[in-house]
Amino acid sequence: MPPRIPDRYRMNVRLGADGDIEEWMATDEHLERPVLIRFPGPDADADRIASFLAPVRAAAATTHPHVQRIYAADEVDGSAFAVAEWDGAVTIADRLKAGETLPIAEYLTNASGLASGLAAFHANGGIHGAIDPRSIHFSAAHPARLASFGRVPITTTAAEDTAALAASLRTAITGSDNPSVLPSHVAEGIPSSVDVALAEAEIGALDATGLADALSSSSLHRQPDAGRPWSLRPLVLFAFVVAAVLVLSVVGLSIDVDPDSPFLYPAAPAEQEQASPTSTVQAIDTPTEIAIPAVVSVYDPFGDGIENDEALDAVVDGKRATKWETEPYPSPLDETKEGVGIILESPIPIGAIEITGTSDTQFTVAWNATLPDVPGDWERIGAGQILTGTTRLDVAPREQGFWLVWITSLPQRADGSFGTSIAEIRLLP
16 A cells, blocks of 8 residues: 555556655646655665665755656655656656667757766755666656656666666667677767767766766767658658657556556567567567668678578568578677678668667678679778667668678577577668
């Protein structure tokens, strides 16, 4: 049972738990607005109540667009509660689970804003103690906001807060918690200065203010798109995507909800259903977004020019059950040749590439307006590693041309050989 909460708040739906904290969507009947109510579970003792209220009160004293607003908090009946703004409760972790990273165009503004918000929170005596992708709320309707105040703390200093935020910001753009996967390597347009700023914050060389300054002084590197021929098709595709985003922003991409809740459902499947991070409520064999049709071919300039060509159409057939596989290699790929790849010819500019395949496959993505005569003439766009089934790389718009997914490292199979399977490569507008 929740503690005695003022009558003005009507409890509507239990959303779930954030550690030992219960979360409810409620209505402030005095102001007729939705709110989020959080309170520790029934086993909380006096020390836990105190550790819950301390950061909540510091957040309540902080007015910042990137810090979730706290409207009320109190200790009552041997427990405590906090009333926060309702911002959709969609977290960075929810977005990652649904296969979406923080949009590149919005990354630096939100990243520097979150660091600035954390600095303001620290200035009011607050220590969050448990920052991770689940504590950062972000939806299409709001800027990213630091939230989840009052969690059981796992760290105790401002420097550790800043390090945890930097790690979360790295994951938010790379989609990976692997520190060796750098934002500038994965997301085209992110400058290397962002890598440096996040790394320095993670080792304690920058406080939250310094991290905010470093991120705000960085700027996105975009390829010019002047002179691109006008086409109605990308506009139609863009309108479709925008409409989908608007719908998703209403219901949220994914929320950790009570299974008995009559509405508000998770967009990602339960653990037993989760075949890949882009799966929806039910495992499906066809994609849920419109991909740009592409012509594919094998690229094997350092081998015999053939690599299971007859199965290549599987990577663009829209079915994850069908796969293209590399040949089995008796030793790591780099001991045999520099790599092997797949070329996709796109009739219109694209905005992202999604690759679904075997985990631990490493690759780079390159582009050229025409097919290069030599491998070195490809323009390298980014690099990544398939960690959980699907990896997405956002790219700056270019003219129609050729995209190369260049596989540079293969995982080892159970029989001792090295190889990978690619189920889908999707070019998205």
